[in-house]
Amino acid sequence: MGGKVRALGKHFIVEYYGCAPKLISYRDTVESVLLQAARIAKANIVKYDFHNFAPSGVSGMIIISESHFSIHTWPQYRYAAVDIFTCSETVNEQAAIDYMGRSFKAKKVDVSELERGVLSVINQKNNKAGSLDKEINNYR
Amino acid sequence: MGGKVRALGKHFIVEYYGCAPKLISYRDTVESVLLQAARIAKANIVKYDFHNFAPSGVSGMIIISESHFSIHTWPQYRYAAVDIFTCSETVNEQAAIDYMGRSFKAKKVDVSELERGVLSVINQKNNKAGSLDKEINNYR
Numbered sequence: 001m002g003g004k005v006r007a008l009g010k011h012f013i014v015e016y017y018g019c020a021p022k023l024i025s026y027r028d029t030v031e032s033v034l035l036q037a038a039r040i041a042k043a044n045i046v047k048y049d050f051h052n053f054a055p056s057g058v059s060g061m062i063i064i065s066e067s068h069f070s071i072h073t074w075p076q077y078r079y080a081a082v083d084i085f086t087c088s089e090t091v092n093e094q095a096a097i098d099y100m101g102r103s104f105k106a107k108k109v110d111v112s113e114l115e116r117g118v119l120s121v122i123n124q125k126n127n128k129a130g131s132l133d134k135e136i137n138n139y140r
Numbered sequence: 141m142g143g144k145v146r147a148l149g150k151h152f153i154v155e156y157y158g159c160a161p162k163l164i165s166y167r168d169t170v171e172s173v174l175l176q177a178a179r180i181a182k183a184n185i186v187k188y189d190f191h192n193f194a195p196s197g198v199s200g201m202i203i204i205s206e207s208h209f210s211i212h213t214w215p216q217y218r219y220a221a222v223d224i225f226t227c228s229e230t231v232n233e234q235a236a237i238d239y240m241g242r243s244f245k246a247k248k249v250d251v252s253e254l255e256r257g258v259l260s261v262i263n264q265k266n267n268k269a270g271s272l273d274k275e276i277n278n279y280r
Binding site (some may be wrong): 009011013015017018038046047049051053059061063065067068070072074077079081083087094097107108110112114116117118121122126135 | 148149151153155157174186187189191193194199200201203205208212214217218219221223225227232248250252254256257258261262266267
């Protein structure tokens with residue numbers, strides 16, 4: 001992106017395959033790993049909640065000042081789906097992604113990056129005589 | 141997908157552009173719309189939380205039995221980012237997407253669909269002498 005902001009947010013879609021089932025089965029472990037990942041990324045945690053499905057499998061979310069972390073695990077498939085959505089350049093998502101991969105002992109990690117809130121579309125849809133241009137230029 | 145399950149989950153990335161700012165500024169409105177959208181989709185709400193940033197802008201997440209709904213709003217850009225992640229064919233995400241678009245008076249709605257937890261990768265990474273094949277074939 002070369003330093004030029006093209007979107008309000010970056011959204012990392014992270015697929016952890018071949019995880020150790022016991023490490024993604026229960027709320028305590030998964031919550032602890034996701035919270036630590038958010039801290040490692042230097043995200044500001046606002047609130048969070050997790051849910052343990054029966055007999056195993058966890059869903060959880062962390063709202064951060066910069067957007068969110070979420071996780072859903074399927075221990076029977078050794079798979080965990082993580083999202084990191086951030087609107088700040090200060091969040092170190094790579095450190096968080098690496099930490100979670102190590103913590104779950106994932107054999108394969110696939111990461112895709114999406115742009116959210118593309119500024120050219122926002123400009124096109126909202127702009128009345130350039131009123132938003134200045135605001136957008138001041139965004140960072 | 142022709143009825144054949146290729147992935148554990150479907151993830152809809154929804155971009156609402158040109159929204160009415162007052163409708164995406166405050167927690168009460170945004171929370172009410174997102175919860176109603178989840179109900180319209182026939183998702184099973186497990187837990188949820190929302191946060192109002194100062195002076196305006198909202199982040200919120202709903203854990204559903206089938207995965208999650210999330211939202212982040214930027215009223216100053218008339219933009220809201222919504223995710224619907226579901227692992228069930230019974231969730232009617234389109235009804236939810238349409239309802240939120242109407243509720244926020246969005247001028248443009250962009251929807252992308254991602255597959256999460258691709259079964260061919262899961263098989264490849266986990267399979268020891270076909271042990272997971274039967275389990276995966278029984279998934280639906």
